[in-house]
Amino acid sequence: MAILEELKWRYATKKMNGQIVPQDKIDYILESARLAPSSSGLQPYRIFVISNRNKLQEIKENVFKDFPFNQGQINDCSHLLVWASWDNYTPERIRKTLLNTSRQRGLPDLSSEDYQKRLWSFFEPKGDEWHKNHCAKQAYISFGMAMVAAAEQKVDATPMEGFNFNKMDKILGLKKLGLKSIVSLPLGYRDEEGDWLIKLQKVRTPKDEFITVIA
Ligand SMILES: Cc1cc2nc3c(=O)[nH]c(=O)nc-3n(C[C@H](O)[C@H](O)[C@H](O)COP(=O)(O)O)c2cc1C
Structure with missing residues (x-):
């Protein structure tokens, strides 16, 4: 309580x-x-x-x-x-963040590469306004x-x-x-x-x- x-x-x-x-x-x-x-x-x-x-x-x-x-x-x-x-969002920002996650978990640098690509293919077509709002929501x-x-x-x-x-x-x-x-x-x-x-x-x-x- x-x-x-x-x-x-x-x-x-x-x-x-x-x-x-x-x-x-x-x-x-x-x-x-x-x-x-x-x-x-x-x-x-x-x-x-x-x-x-x-x-x-x-x-x-x-x-x-x-x-x-x-x-x-x-x-x-x-x-x-x-x-x-x-x-x-940019591919570089996504890469940097997910690379940090992999390294902290002791995983190879390339372990998140597929995920990075999938994320960017989802984010890219959304446009800047959507990006800005999505980031603010987080x-x-x-x-x-x-x-x-x-x-x-x-x-x-x-x-x-x-x-x-x-x-x-x-x-x-x-x-x-x-x-x-x-x-x-x-x-x-x-x-x-x-x-x-x-x-x-x-x-x-x-x-x-x-x-x-x-x-
Ligand atoms: C996103 C957000 C923005 C707010 N902006 C202001 C503000 O600029 N100035 C202010 O005095 N109160 C601000 N408030 C306070 C709200 O008026 C207050 O949280 C709401 O009336 C509920 O009351 P309580 O927080 O006292 O429970 C804001 C609250 C939120 C959640």
Whole structure:
């Protein structure tokens, strides 16, 4: 039951208190994100961890400023995690990832060659837009796992995609890495006094409307 209690405890924290999250907890959350499953194990995304106060200020002022909500979590969080996914699949990216898998498993370099070819023959005709969306979908799985891990560590986390992706990409230098920012997660601790959301009930779609059982 523990995980359900933690999921009820977590909420999209609107105001954090500026307290720093210990590095072992950050590492735990990042490792949970790294362990997320992905289609064909390609992990077509990377995570950027920002704790530098000047950089956070620059991000807050440039990347989050155009949004109707305050997005003040960027100022008072401890760390900001940003998921950035591959802008597309390429034979080289697939080869590099699957080669790493073979080597870590002690298998010959050529062991995944057929699979690489089959994967690319599936991906190639789909086009860039499909590639980009598919990569982003994989990133969201990792993002979800990080949120659960944060809750388990009693670290507050706010899922946030209300930001200017192009400006984030620019500040983090993502274009030259072939990456695009997708979603972000400030980590920190809730401001018990100052957060207007803290006392409001968590509301979800009723179970009978949400779940369809076909027995
Ligand atoms: C993908 C995603 C993007 C979100 N973007 C923002 C955001 O930019 N700013 C914000 O304050 N909350 C954001 N939220 C928080 C949601 O509004 C919140 O998770 C939802 O209302 C459910 O409430 P809870 O997380 O407190 O249970 C986002 C949530 C998700 C999952």
